[in-house]
Amino acid sequence: MSSDFETYEQDFATLTAEITSKIGRIPKLAGEEKTQLVLNVDKKLEEVRELLEQMDLEVREMPAQSRGMYNSRLKSYKQEMDKLEKDFRAHLLDNTERLERSSRRLEAGYQIAVETEQVGQEILANLHSDREKIQRSRDRLRETDANLGKSSRILTGMLRRVIQNRILIFVLGAVILLTIVLAVYFNFRGQ
Template sequence: MSAELEGYEQDYAVLTAEITGRIGKVPRLVGDEKKLMILNVEKQLDEARELLEQMDLEVREIPVQSRSMYSNRMRSYKQEMSKLDTDFKRSRIAYSDEVRNELLGDDGNSSESQRAHLLDNTERLERSSRRLQAGYQVAVETEQIGQGILENLSQDREKIQRARERLRETDTNLGKSSRVLTGMLRRIIQNRVLVVILGIFIVFTIIMAIYFSIRRH
């Protein structure tokens, strides 16, 4: 694992711990103090998302054959981030008993339906967010698979090119061998022709010698 990725993971762990603590304080605050806390949490959530993006880029640089473990860890980090977003949304509309009494007095029934409606809307937003997150994860995994396929194709292309080079070298060597063998065969044929001619000449000479010898007698 690269030092950069390890550093990002450590920063992410510290940051998410701080965010969790501050989200728990939001419902107990009112007025400007609550607004300030919300702004701080929003800023930290943005920082956490940036860290996730940096970690995601680092993981993509890891070789495909050893990337699975880090991809699973990234999936866990993203799920944790989604949960933090959900908790933060709920904390912004949740009130402690003391704050709710100050806002509503003794009769809080009139706001229960409104609060339920807000919670329902929050749930819908969460479902949409989860679908978007799932779509993003599918896109990332598809990209990783595509990169793996491209790497394999690149390796296969190199193997094919090397095989072609060896085939061309073999063809060249075969051509040279064929020319050598053809030359040797031609010389053998020529030598055999000479031997036959020489044999015929010797036989003819012997016959003529016998013929002239007979005539003299």
């Protein structure tokens, strides 16, 4: 675990040395070259921020007994990062750079807004599609319900006919049995 932290420390040292060197060169440059260097330093500072976040996560996962020592090292790295950012801001006295950075942020914000709008449109299209599916399902359920009602009426009619047929068979059987009994009775009586 601590070996990962030490690897991060080495990366931190390399990055901060590179940033310090580049910050020192900013006032000596002008135009596009200066803009590119400022952008590069900004990117490197972001890398350092991400590195510090990784180190912070690493420290949180360490056993409690060794956490204190690494926490104090991490704190000093964060202070060093703050100093680097202040130095960087101090070297950006030219309003043009500030305006360019603001412009980039606005462009990024606009891009995010456009992407958000596209996502919103996709969600609305999906919701519309889902609504149509639900409507079709509801229509199918209504049809099924109507068909079940018809089937129930048909079955009730069939059951009624079966009961009528059984009663008719029972009555016919009784008449035939009565006829046989009377025939036998009159036959014996005649003899």
